[in-house]
Amino acid sequence: MAGKQKKFIQGNEACAEGALYAGCRFYAGYPITPSTEIMEIMAARLPRIGGAFIQMEDEIASVSAIVGAALGGMKSMTATSGPGFSLMQEGFGYACMTEVPCVVVNVMRSGPSTGYPTGPSQSDVMQAKWGTHGDHPAIVLSPSSVQEALYETIRAFNLSEIYRTPVTILYDEVIGHMREAVTIPAPGDIEVVERQKPNCPASEYKPYEVKNGKVAPLAAYGEGYRFHVTGLYHAADGFPTGNFKLIQEANERLISKVENNREHIWKNEEFYLDDAEIGVFAYGVCAKSAKFAVKELRKKGVKVGLLRPLTIWPFPDDAVLEMARKVKTIIVPEMNLGQIINEVSRASKGQCEVRGLFRVDTDPIHPKQIMSAIMGKPVDATVIPNEVMIERDMIDG
């Protein structure tokens, strides 16, 4: 394999590169804008390296197939957008319940239903947490640049293996289709977590037994461990149970394996927050605009900073509270009509004012709008693109 490479690629290409780097060897999917490039790249690349690619009949089948493949021992992935993400919730919940590692990418487009397929949004951010029914764990990563789409995809696979749970990568159409210069790391440059296999005798293998606070290793089918997997509540041996105590424990454990490890899963970038009087909380493409806005206003002496979560779920409660204790106001720009702002309000525990800046016309929130919001000025509902000077500064991370 080649060493480190520099490429000028789209976010969707970077995501596929990250998946291959992380050892993804199975992809099942269904075409949908604006995520399809990921599928097309995997269709071309996987057969060359001995991996499997299959186009399924719909998104329900796609997510089901990647769970099946994961039980065959492969690292597996699918990618989609809003309508497909809705269909995938069933299989996603099954993966949560059965603790099968896999990665689901949602390149967010605008609106409920078909909406506006080629326009970006961030309106699935709560669905990514609560989309499937029942109490379930959620690890959701949100890259803000093309390079991060690659890195966060690798991290998604690693977290998925460590915690034996499906991981969602959530970014928007702009990140998906924007081109940036990206470094593709050489093998070994970034840690790749391999799946733990059991080494006990087959008769003693319990696929859901917790030891030292860690999930059990996941055997692959066909390798001598003839175990049972079911979406019913199950005991440590994997077989269905109706025992009240075991059901309570099983559900609590699903949640706690993520919640108890939040500090390992969290990842934030803090930008000019030390002396900030106003904070911005932004993720995805909005964080790009927010960073630019913060830089511009800092030049004018405005004490503003940015908190940018790369892990959205579990929600970065501690970082938000810390920021809330420092600043007078937190501005939350989002490409929806107010979703993650409610989490920011909850986590800031009344320590400061929280204000939203929402835009759903399928154009990204412009730095100018964020600057107006920070300065307490009226925010134009839309900024017409030809009035806008995109400066070089916006292109970096």
Add this chain to the structure above:
Amino acid sequence: MSTQAAPRTVPYKEKTPFDYSSYLRKGKLPHIWCPGCGHGIVLKSLLRAIDATGLNKDDIALVSGIGCSSRTPGYVDFNTLHTVHGRSLAYATGLKLAKPKLKVIVITGDGDALAIGGNHFIHACRRNMDMTIMVYNNYIYGMTSGQSSPTTPQGMISTTAKYGSIEPVFDTCDIAKAAGATLVGRGTAYHCQELEKTIYDAIMHKGTAVLDILDSCPTYYGRFNKVKGNSELMEIAEKDGTVSQAQAAKMTTEQLQGKLVRGILHRTERPEYCEEYEKLMAKAQGK
């Protein structure tokens, strides 16, 4: 693959009783099926057929959806995957492509395969991946207490067809053949020895094999339709309602009205998906 030549005759005809215990997870019994349910009979035919193939238990994966028949995998000592309603074939497809050496057997029901899973069913048949799909067809949703399914005959009573079903039915075998399955067969719990042979043929077939297995639900379908006891239900639907291919060959079209034909109804050869994928990989790698 540890497939060996069949070590004995199919169906099982030796004098010593067949030992089911090595295939059962005895600690997980008793099963959930009602008294009189045919699923246990079909399970026995399945285990005898598997035994005859000589396959190693480690090389067999049993995948199911949701419903009464889909609880089968929990009771048998293979690689077992009890998935969600209607999607068993999609899970099985991913598993088989990830690990082609596995012999994948899918256990599903008339509602699971033909209603909620109908789309996955036709596409699984189209792909012709090497797997055996056993549709336990008892004309009703048993797990949810007796609602109509796509195979509930017209005029029959269910909790959602209180005045008799007006819906035309699906013929599992016709759909499977039209969608591209390369082996299509039918058996019944009543003809359990013949069923064993049919299942054996399906498992040994290279490609997608679909079996329509007529089975009975005395608890709901029988009770709602005023049929006393399971034996009577089996006689009406499975014994009197079906004929073997040999019998069918001697019957006129008129005589065949209302009868379903048992046995292997369709068998053809078409490239198997995983083998084609192997070739695709070689091509992509410039070999």
